[in-house]
Amino acid sequence: MSDIHGLVGAYAIDAVDDIERERFEQHLEDCADCRDEVATLREAGAMLSSLTTTQPPSSVRDRLMADISTVRPLPPPVTSLSQHSEKRRRRWFPAAVAAAAAVAVLGGGAVVLQPWQDQGTQQQVTATARVLQAPDAEEVSAKLDGDAAAKVVRSPKLGQAVLVTKDMPSAPDGKVYQLWLQNTEGRMVPAGLMPDEANQKVLLDGDAASATAAGITVEPDGGSKEPTTNPIALFPFKQSA
Amino acid sequence: MKSVNGTSSDPSGHPPEGSGAPDLKGLFRRSARGDETAFGELYDATAARVHGLVLRVVRDPAQSEEVTQECFLEVWRTASRFDPDRGSPLSWLMTIAHRRAVDRVRSAEASSRRDSTYHDESQPVDHDSTAEAATTAIEAKRVRLAMQSLTEAQREALELAYFGGYTHTEVASMLDLPVGTAKTRIRDGLIRLRDTLGVAQ
Numbered sequence: 001m002s003d004i005h006g007l008v009g010a011y012a013i014d015a016v017d018d019i020e021r022e023r024f025e026q027h028l029e030d031c032a033d034c035r036d037e038v039a040t041l042r043e044a045g046a047m048l049s050s051l052t053t054t055q056p057p058s059s060v061r062d063r064l065m066a067d068i069s070t071v072r073p074l075p076p077p078v079t080s081l082s083q084h085s086e087k088r089r090r091r092w093f094p095a096a097v098a099a100a101a102a103v104a105v106l107g108g109g110a111v112v113l114q115p116w117q118d119q120g121t122q123q124q125v126t127a128t129a130r131v132l133q134a135p136d137a138e139e140v141s142a143k144l145d146g147d148a149a150a151k152v153v154r155s156p157k158l159g160q161a162v163l164v165t166k167d168m169p170s171a172p173d174g175k176v177y178q179l180w181l182q183n184t185e186g187r188m189v190p191a192g193l194m195p196d197e198a199n200q201k202v203l204l205d206g207d208a209a210s211a212t213a214a215g216i217t218v219e220p221d222g223g224s225k226e227p228t229t230n231p232i233a234l235f236p237f238k239q240s241a
Numbered sequence: 242m243k244s245v246n247g248t249s250s251d252p253s254g255h256p257p258e259g260s261g262a263p264d265l266k267g268l269f270r271r272s273a274r275g276d277e278t279a280f281g282e283l284y285d286a287t288a289a290r291v292h293g294l295v296l297r298v299v300r301d302p303a304q305s306e307e308v309t310q311e312c313f314l315e316v317w318r319t320a321s322r323f324d325p326d327r328g329s330p331l332s333w334l335m336t337i338a339h340r341r342a343v344d345r346v347r348s349a350e351a352s353s354r355r356d357s358t359y360h361d362e363s364q365p366v367d368h369d370s371t372a373e374a375a376t377t378a379i380e381a382k383r384v385r386l387a388m389q390s391l392t393e394a395q396r397e398a399l400e401l402a403y404f405g406g407y408t409h410t411e412v413a414s415m416l417d418l419p420v421g422t423a424k425t426r427i428r429d430g431l432i433r434l435r436d437t438l439g440v441a442q
């Protein structure tokens with residue numbers, strides 16, 4: 001692990017395997033030097049493409065221009081803030097008010113909790129990497145208090161989603177962060193508990209393909225069957241046409 | 242030592258583009274707002290670079306066309322995520338294109354790895370007469386010169402990784418190097434290239 005910096009060149013031009021990429025991206029979150037170096041090496045790498053220009057057939061342009069009229073550009077990343085105090089923490093993210101309203105109308109329903117801790121680590125790593133690299137992966141970001149940030153990456157095709165956090169503060173004593181997927185009826189379905197680590201990538205349980213949003217709430221240790229507090233973050237998904 | 246910033250000087254180190262050369266940042270901004278005309282211009286300015294690279298890595302023309310199309314569709318969808326403070330539009334675009342090309346060959350070859358050697362006959366360089374093509378031709382000359390400043394060993398490793406789409410471990414094995422050596426050559430080669438081209442300082 002000590003010479004992980006040395007992977008920066010290979011990473012910048014995709015000359016790493018999935019596991020190395022995963023590890024290096026974890027490293028990047030904490031290493032500003034490597035982030036800067038990746039950026040400059042990518043600039044240099046991009047210039048290599050001047051050596052291989054080839055005009056695609058005009059049919060590519062025609063298909064593309066027809067395609068884009070059916071695809072909505074993503075909005076800029078939604079940023080919002082909450083504060084350390086529990087009071088502020090429970091405020092809604094403004095951009096997610098509509099989705100949030102649905103949380104209040106929860107049905108009962110027995111749901112089995114499946115904390116990630118129970119899954120094999122190796123299996124998680126690959127499944128996580130698959131989602132993060134899926135060609136159809138889409139991201140929804142949210143900014144939390146201080147430097148904390150979180151995003152959910154979803155692959156509708158794989159039917160899975162991954163939460164990526166950065167500088168996430170620990171949950172208050174006796175509490176835990178719980179993840180949810182909102183189903184088409186507006187119900188929040190438990191999607192697992194977050195391990196207590198600042199920077200992580202965790203696979204959400206459940207069917208992310210049909211989900212309309214993902215959310216994070218603070219729950220008593222062990223988690224809840226339905227949210228007992230307002231989400232500290234909500235990630236509305238793009239609705240397929 | 243903030244390396245890449247979107248100030249007035251072009252962070253990619255491109256020679257200042259003459260009038261008529263497209264302002265990629267502006268085209269990105271307009272595309273992000275759903276401006277299809279701007280996106281069309283963005284495509285026209287960059288398609289040859291994107292497709293040329295994809296074709297070089299993927300090789301199969303039909304698959305390459307798919308990848309090029311997917312790549313631009315992703316650009317259309319995610320243009321609002323482009324952050325000019327973190328790099329040039331071209332770097333962002335080529336990063337997407339390279340990654341998609343590499344993903345395509347690696348998933349396809351889980352069963353059958355391409356076994357042809359890296360050096361194809363040089364790809365047809367289909368320059369048209371636009372201002373962008375002229376700019377690219379000038380840049381290509383500079384890049385070719387800059388590549389001469391690398392050691393043979395660095396150049397070899399870098400080309401296998403970038404144009405071949407191989408991982409550093411694969412490169413090491415192809416060149417009979419101890420694991421760990423190829424990644425160092427790739428990095429050193431890129432650094433040399435960056436510094437020779439005067440990128441992002």
Ligand SMILES: [Zn+2]
Pocket residue numbers: 004005027031033034
């Ligand atoms: Zn580092």
